[in-house]
Amino acid sequence: MKSELRIRTPEGIAFSYPLAGPVARCMAWSVDLAVILALVLAMGRVFAVLSIVSRDIAGALSTISYFIVSIGYGVVTEWAWRGQTVGKRIMRLRVMDAQGLRLQPHQILMRNLLRAADMLPFFYLVGGLATVLSQRAQRLGDLAANTVVVHIPKHAEPDLDQLLAGKFNSFRQFPHLEARLRQRATPEEARLALQALVRRDDLEPDARVRLFADLAEHFKTLTNFPPEATDAMPDEQYIRNVVDILFRQRASAPGRSVEKVAR
Amino acid sequence: MIIDLPRFITAERPSWTELEKVLDRLQAEPGRALTLDEAKRFHFLYQKISADLARIATFASEPELRHYLEALTARAYAEIHETRERGRRFRPAQWFFAEFPRVFRRHLGAFHVSWIITIVGVLFGGFAVLLDDEAKEAIMPEMFANHLGDPAQRVAEEESGKKNRVSEVHASFASHLMANNIGVSIKAVALGLTYGIGTIILLFYNGVIVGLIGLDYIRAGQGVFLAGWLLPHGVIEIPAILIAGQGGLLLGKALVGHGDRAPLTARLRALGPDLATLIGGVAVMLVWAGFVESFLSQYHQPVIPYAVKIAFGCVELAVLVWFLSSGRKNADAAGAAEVRA
Structure with a gap:
């Protein structure tokens, strides 16, 4: 079951974030581990040069820097990138306050320091089990710091211009019905129609005919376009016209991408 | 619509x-x-x-x-909807000299529990070595293997200068001590997540080791050497570990929630900033202790007379006590002002 963090504001608005599972988090941590290792190796090279001057100082700096990098990497990156490390950026994950509030520095510090308990007895066994068993997929450090790790979905839109081929749409002659269709269709219905078009070539011919017939019948119940607009129109073309209306007629996007806003 | x-x-x-x-x-x-x-x-x-x-x-x-x-x-x-204070510019000096002691005192009860558990461990370690000579070998971790032999013989070697392990690697040794001790402290706090049980075991075990080594040296008539060796760094290092234990016990208490009607998330949310302050303060203390242990504690009589080392340790302890109880009036006034606001 895919779990999510659902936040309902006192203003009656609800939004949700999909919670990151143990596998995605493990992969992000593997990337972070590689980054830490690379940093340590790079510093090792620098200290090797320094050891010509003083082996003692070079050894001390090496120990301290390894300690600081291994502990501080997560703290610094998550603070600088608002809940993300290199691994989390790649895996599109983000640490968030469990109540959707502002992530505080002490929360980042605690979740990273308490990793020591999650890593027990070996290879994140405790943390992994806690993530699987927890309702909000929290490891122990997250639980204590009151944070969650969420997945940032990528809202990739299909290339509608190519899909719909810019053909004449007879429905557009009736703007009031067009507006009614846009108002009555739910996001799920719109997605369903779009996906049917995107995947049409994957369907058997008979199944395709049946699917578009069902969809057309359903959309006709939402808005009934006059016969002059639909006469002799195949069901698939009917759905193309519907999708064209639902997805293409809109003002330009508000200027900034969702991801940038979500910072 | x-x-x-x-x-x-x-x-x-x-x-x-x-x-x-x-x-x-x-x-x-x-x-x-x-x-x-x-x-x-x-x-x-x-x-x-x-x-x-x-x-x-x-x-x-x-x-x-x-x-x-x-x-x-x-x-x-x-x-x-964020009701917590907005992040102010971080002032390290104010945080360490005012905030850290204030947080320490706010949770003094947990600190008392922390040192009591350690003392029980010390007594256990002392009795163990009194009752059974082999207890030392059975309990002592490998990193303290140099204490397994006869204390008198070790003191003789240290004082003759034949066996100064760190004379050429002071900085490396100090950094190793800092990293190791801060790691142990983080573990002491993190083990609070086991409802405090892990922290209690760690504090007790640390106490046992101190008790074993301490009584072994005292029994061998090397009490002065022990005080000269342990006090300069120990008076900072041991309290630092106790404060880390205090953090772990607080975390355990928040998880158990006995006598607190607030929900778990609220309890943990309230504790978070204090835990971060405690562990940060402990890290600073251990950096100091690491330097002292490497650059001072490893030198024995006749290089540095024991009286000087013991006196240094006593001064440090006095400063630490003053530091942890300092600014009480200011803190109380500030706290009252916050409440009024």
Whole structure:
């Protein structure tokens, strides 16, 4: 079951974030581990040069820097990138306050320091089990710091211009019905129609005919376009016209991408 | 109901852009406080975007716009409903000299439990070595293997200067001690997640080792050497581990929640900043202890007379006690002012 963090504001608005599972988090941590290792190796090279001057100082700096990098990497990156490390950026994950509030520095510090308990007895066994068993997929450090790790979905839109081929749409002659269709269709219905078009070539011919017939019948119940607009129109073309209306007629996007806003 | 979506977007977009700018500004300057007018405007914009999101939420044709508004609303929600103090500019000196002792005193009960558990461990270790000579070998971890032999023989070797392990590697040794001790402290706090049981075991075990080594040296008539060797760094290092234990016990207590009606998340949320302060303060103390252990504790009589080392340790302990209890009046006044505010 895919779990999510659902936040309902006192203003009656609800939004949700999909919670990151143990596998995605493990992969992000593997990337972070590689980054830490690379940093340590790079510093090792620098200290090797320094050891010509003083082996003692070079050894001390090496120990301290390894300690600081291994502990501080997560703290610094998550603070600088608002809940993300290199691994989390790649895996599109983000640490968030469990109540959707502002992530505080002490929360980042605690979740990273308490990793020591999650890593027990070996290879994140405790943390992994806690993530699987927890309702909000929290490891122990997250639980204590009151944070969650969420997945940032990528809202990739299909290339509608190519899909719909810019053909004449007879429905557009009736703007009031067009507006009614846009108002009555739910996001799920719109997605369903779009996906049917995107995947049409994957369907058997008979199944395709049946699917578009069902969809057309359903959309006709939402808005009934006059016969002059639909006469002799195949069901698939009917759905193309519907999708064209639902997805293409809109003002330009508000200027900034969702991801940038979500910072 | 929205009939004319393009007009709706054109009409509302200036408010969204304005809200986004306010949020960007708040994010860029965490210490900045909004004026009353700015706060009112911010609140108005948040309510407006919430209403816009409610109107657009079921609108099939604009998933991208809906996600944009959701993301903006989520950011504004985090700012509007955040009741914790806004992040002020971090002042290291004020944090260490005022905040750290204040947090330590706020949870003094847990510190008392921490040192009592350690003392029980010390007594256990002392009795163990009194009752059974082999206890030392059975209990002592490998990193203390140099204490397994006869204390008198070790003292003779140290004092003759034949066996100074760190004379050429002071800095490396100090850094190793710091990293190891801070790691142990972090573990002491983290083990609080086992409802405090792990922290109790760790404190007890540390106490056992101190008791074993201590009684072994005292029994061999090397009490002065022990005091000269242990006091300079031990008076900082041991309290630091005890404070880390205090943090772990606080975490365990918050998880158990005995006598506290607040929900678990609220208890942990309230404790978070204090835990971070405690572990930060402990790290600073252990950096000092690491330097002292490497650069002073390893030198014995005749290089540095034991009286000097013991005196140094006593002065450090006095300063530590003063430091941890310092600023009490100011802190209380500040606390009262906060309550009044």
